[in-house]
């Protein structure tokens with residue numbers, strides 16, 4: 001009986017928020033200043049200006065396919081050494097499933113998400129002006145568990161990552177697509193292997209706030225190597241009224257293949273790239289991880305640029 005009541009209450013609450021969205025919310029959303037705006041084509045930027053247009057139109061763009069080819073190989077060798085213990089611990093036979101978080105003796109935060117075949121090493125910029133607003137006081141995954149590793153620690157250990165963060169094209173792209181802020185709040189190094197658990201046909205977006213991510217592939221990523229898959233143009237939420245209503249009024253973040261068809265957004269396309277390929281995407285676009293074939297692994301570095309502003313683009 002209580003669960004029946006809860007179901008009724010949930011339906012009433014959803015019905016109310018759908019009405020509120022249709023009567024007021026929708027107009028407000030469309031009238032508010034958009035976060036992601038069509039770039040103005042700055043003079044002297046050449047190829048980079050075109051890449052900003054691609055990011056704006058598609059929601060993702062490859063910034064460089066070869067600039068980091070050599071550096072990625074060197075960085076991968078160092079990361080492999082650093083991950084040795086984590087891989088040994090996490091791949092030892094034992095109970096599997098769920099997420100295990102561990103802080104090491106350098107106060108670094110490791111997490112293993114067994115269902116996704118993923119091991120992550122996380123560093124954060126605790127001094128970033130938006131840090132508390134994004135994570136809440138002391139409640140980022142790392143901080144809550146006693147982790148204290150900062151981006152400065154990461155740069156001291158791996159100067160290559162600082163070099164990457166300071167890439168002029170990436171800085172300019174982040175400024176364009178992250179409200180003028182080109183400083184990542186968090187950086188993760190990730191190793192991903194095969195897992196049969198997740199249903200990769202479901203797609204999602206990350207947050208209702210504006211979020212930009214940059215990925216550097218450290219291994220060749222093709223079919224069967226876990227490429228990120230993104231629905232082209234799906235970050236223009238205003239173009240897809242049904243999806244927008246489900247996001248805003250029903251608080252949906254995860255979508256089935258059937259819903260994807262109903263919204264009329266494009267099927268996801270995998271982002272392939274050689275080792276050293278650097279691309280960025282708005283994670284307000286609808287996207288999904290994909291599986292890694294048995295016996296293979298995908299390594300990548302992820303840079304997270306967050307904003308406190310509610311996401312929208314000006315393409316209606």
Ligand SMILES: [Fe+2]
Pocket residue numbers: 204205206283287
């Ligand atoms: Fe995501």
